[in-house]
Amino acid sequence: ILFLLFICQGTIVVTNISSVLNEEGQWKFPHEFNPENFLNDQGEFVKPEAYLPFSAGVRMCLGEALARMEVFLVTVSLLRKFRFTWPEDAGEPDFTPLFGTIQTPKPYRMKIQLRETP
Known part of the structure; x- marks a missing residue:
C-alpha cells in the first residue's frame, strides 16, 4: 500500500526524535542515558545508525x-x-x-x- 502525504505550505511540522533515540531494537539501554550505548564489546566508540544528530546526514547542517x-x-x-x-x-x-x-x-x-x- 502506498500512502501519499501532502503538507500544506506554511504548516509547522514537529518531529518526535525521541521515538528514534529510545527505540528498543537499536540501543543497549534505550530508556536511559548510558554512554555504553556508544561502545562496542571491546569498549571502542561506535556511532549507531539510530543516532541522528544534525539532520541525520539527510542534509548537511552548515x-x-x-x-x-x-x-x-x-x-x-x-x-x-x-x-x-x-x-x-x-x-x-x-x-x-x-x-x-x-x-x-x-x-x-x-x-x-x-x-x-x-
Missing part, C-alpha cells in the same frame, strides 16, 4: 562543525577551571525527563569548586 567545536571548547574550559561534584546531601539524582517542546532534566544542585591553578 553549523555542525561550529557547534561541535563550540561544545568542545565550552566543556573543556569549564572542566579545566572548575571541579563538578554531586553534593553528598543531595541523594540520588532523578533522571526522569521533563517533557515540553524538548526534553529537559529536572532541576538539580551541583557542587562547583574553582580549581587551584599550579
Whole structure:
C-alpha cells in the first residue's frame, strides 16, 4: 500500500526524535542515558545508525562543525577551571525527563569548586 502525504505550505511540522533515540531494537539501554550505548564489546566508540544528530546526514547542517567545536571548547574550559561534584546531601539524582517542546532534566544542585591553578 502506498500512502501519499501532502503538507500544506506554511504548516509547522514537529518531529518526535525521541521515538528514534529510545527505540528498543537499536540501543543497549534505550530508556536511559548510558554512554555504553556508544561502545562496542571491546569498549571502542561506535556511532549507531539510530543516532541522528544534525539532520541525520539527510542534509548537511552548515553549523555542525561550529557547534561541535563550540561544545568542545565550552566543556573543556569549564572542566579545566572548575571541579563538578554531586553534593553528598543531595541523594540520588532523578533522571526522569521533563517533557515540553524538548526534553529537559529536572532541576538539580551541583557542587562547583574553582580549581587551584599550579
